[in-house]
Amino acid sequence: MKLAAFLALALTTAACVLASDSRYSGDQVIRFDVASPEDQAALQRALNNDALGLDLWSHSGNKIGKIDVRVPATSVPQISNIGVAYKVLVQDLQQVVDAEREHMGKNSEVLHNSLMSGEPVQLAAADIFTDWQSYETLSAYIGGLPGVTQLPSIGKTYQGRDTNVFKFGTGPYGIVYHGGIHAREWISPATAAYVTTQLVNNTELLSKFTFYVMPVVNPDGYAYTRAANGDRYHRKNMQPNPGSSCIGTDPNRNFDIAWSGPGASGSACSETYYGPSAFSTPESTNIANFVKNTPNVVGYVDLHSYSELFMFANGYTCSGQVSDYATLFKGAELAVDAIKATSGHSFKYGDICNTIYQASGGSVDYIYNKLGVKYSYTIELRPNSAFGNAGFNPPVSEIIPSGQETTAAFVAVWNYVYSQLSGTPVPTTTSNATTATAPVSKTTSAATKPSSSTTATAAACAHNVCATGGKLKASCSACARAICAKDSYCCNTSWDSTCVREVAQYCPDVTC
Numbered sequence: 001m002k003l004a005a006f007l008a009l010a011l012t013t014a015a016c017v018l019a020s021d022s023r024y025s026g027d028q029v030i031r032f033d034v035a036s037p038e039d040q041a042a043l044q045r046a047l048n049n050d051a052l053g054l055d056l057w058s059h060s061g062n063k064i065g066k067i068d069v070r071v072p073a074t075s076v077p078q079i080s081n082i083g084v085a086y087k088v089l090v091q092d093l094q095q096v097v098d099a100e101r102e103h104m105g106k107n108s109e110v111l112h113n114s115l116m117s118g119e120p121v122q123l124a125a126a127d128i129f130t131d132w133q134s135y136e137t138l139s140a141y142i143g144g145l146p147g148v149t150q151l152p153s154i155g156k157t158y159q160g161r162d163t164n165v166f167k168f169g170t171g172p173y174g175i176v177y178h179g180g181i182h183a184r185e186w187i188s189p190a191t192a193a194y195v196t197t198q199l200v201n202n203t204e205l206l207s208k209f210t211f212y213v214m215p216v217v218n219p220d221g222y223a224y225t226r227a228a229n230g231d232r233y234h235r236k237n238m239q240p241n242p243g244s245s246c247i248g249t250d251p252n253r254n255f256d257i258a259w260s261g262p263g264a265s266g267s268a269c270s271e272t273y274y275g276p277s278a279f280s281t282p283e284s285t286n287i288a289n290f291v292k293n294t295p296n297v298v299g300y301v302d303l304h305s306y307s308e309l310f311m312f313a314n315g316y317t318c319s320g321q322v323s324d325y326a327t328l329f330k331g332a333e334l335a336v337d338a339i340k341a342t343s344g345h346s347f348k349y350g351d352i353c354n355t356i357y358q359a360s361g362g363s364v365d366y367i368y369n370k371l372g373v374k375y376s377y378t379i380e381l382r383p384n385s386a387f388g389n390a391g392f393n394p395p396v397s398e399i400i401p402s403g404q405e406t407t408a409a410f411v412a413v414w415n416y417v418y419s420q421l422s423g424t425p426v427p428t429t430t431s432n433a434t435t436a437t438a439p440v441s442k443t444t445s446a447a448t449k450p451s452s453s454t455t456a457t458a459a460a461c462a463h464n465v466c467a468t469g470g471k472l473k474a475s476c477s478a479c480a481r482a483i484c485a486k487d488s489y490c491c492n493t494s495w496d497s498t499c500v501r502e503v504a505q506y507c508p509d510v511t512c
């Protein structure tokens with residue numbers, strides 16, 4: 001009897017655990033193929049329809065292209081009514097969540113529990129970057145890296161966690177970077193930790209800059225996405241909303257810049273809820289205060305996922321360009337070129353509003369416009385729309401490649417920034433930039449590389465004549481227009497280095 005009672009209890013307990021952890025049963029991840037402004041409008045209408053409960057996951061340049069959306073099980077039968085071509089990426093999202101949790105239960109949770117219990121644990125990179133680690137594990141790991149000092153907490157979160165910040169380097173200019181402002185974007189804290197692992201060995205950069213890293217700036221939300229009874233796709237912080245069962249404000253819509261403007265929501269249940277007032281979230285306030293109170297900060301990076309984009313201000317308005325547009329654009333271009341050379345991935349780049357969407361109250365806009373930190377960027381990390389699964393759940397094997405390409409981007413952009421600040425030339429090599437990573441090469445493969453004179457002509461033509469401010473001119477050559485037909489991003493969003501390369505490759509006799 002006792003055994004039977006025990007088994008019954010065990011089964012009941014198991015059923016409860018399953019029930020509390022099965023909120024995504026039957027949910028699907030759908031990839032919409034947005035091919036026209038009509039498609040874009042139809043998808044936007046569906047996203048605005050609260051009854052459908054759609055959850056936008058990824059972005060595409062100018063909103064044309066592949067866009068991933070989580071569709072709740074109850075709305076799955078209505079997908080075809082939206083009227084936009086699509087394919088099902090994930091049939092049952094709960095299976096993805098369960099598989100990820102099972103992996104963590106054997107790896108990162110074991111490490112976390114040992115750390116929390118005070119057991120002596122070895123925090124080696126080989127263990128850290130093979131799973132999605134907790135905030136505490138990432139903090140302990142970064143704090144143990146050579147030359148790294150943990151500073152006093154930059155402030156408490158809503159639930160009372162300390163916001164950890166670590167300092168390294170001796171250079172005159174300060175750079176602040178952080179992961180995890182959005183809870184579900186797990187590759188962001190992991191990438192912040194990996195980049196730090198690489199930068200602490202880059203003696204050249206450390207003599208130019210002092211770095212400040214916050215691995216997770218929304219640790220309450222991050223913990224909630226990791227908890228067995230939590231919500232894997234929670235994005236916001238954990239502040240309750242009076243009169244609503246929906247939890248959280250989006251810290252990245254809560255900065256005091258065009259607060260409550262377009263591209264943010266006043267609905268407590270929205271993923272982009274801007275909160276009851278500017279800086280109502282301790283998380284955004286902590287970041288702003290830290291940057292404000294740290295001397296000589298010249299650069300800032302806010303790491304997000306996913307979509308493979310490298311962006312800068314403004315997000316709150318799509319009209320005009322910031323006064324440093326050309327300089328920021330050049331820095332972004334060097335960064336995405338370094339990513340391309342490292343991993344082959346092609347990140348798009350440009351100002352936030354024209355690259356993904358209008359978004360008010362964001363960190364980069366505030367830190368650039370209000371705090372005057374000129375070199376402020378935000379990165380949407382991998383994967384992109386070529387990835388055939390749930391983009392917030394990449395396999396753990398993506399952590400190191402993401403870290404490698406982001407390190408290459410950091411090295412490229414911060415060397416460029418230093419050259420701008422000091423008046424010295426940008427280094428032509430990236431010598432010790434990527435210790436233990438793939439070598440960074442600035443050359444394209446011999447098979448596709450056109451002659452250098454052709455490249456120079458086409459590049460100059462494409463940049464100086466065919467494009468202005470990253471946009472293609474209507475008077476551009478037929479061949480360049482043909483490139484646009486192949487790659488709508490070139491025409492519609494940003495005439496970038498990828499577009500230039502395509503012209504160089506396919507249009508050797510390009511005339512503008």
Ligand SMILES: [Zn+2]
Binds near residue numbers: 182185305
């Ligand atoms: Zn994000």
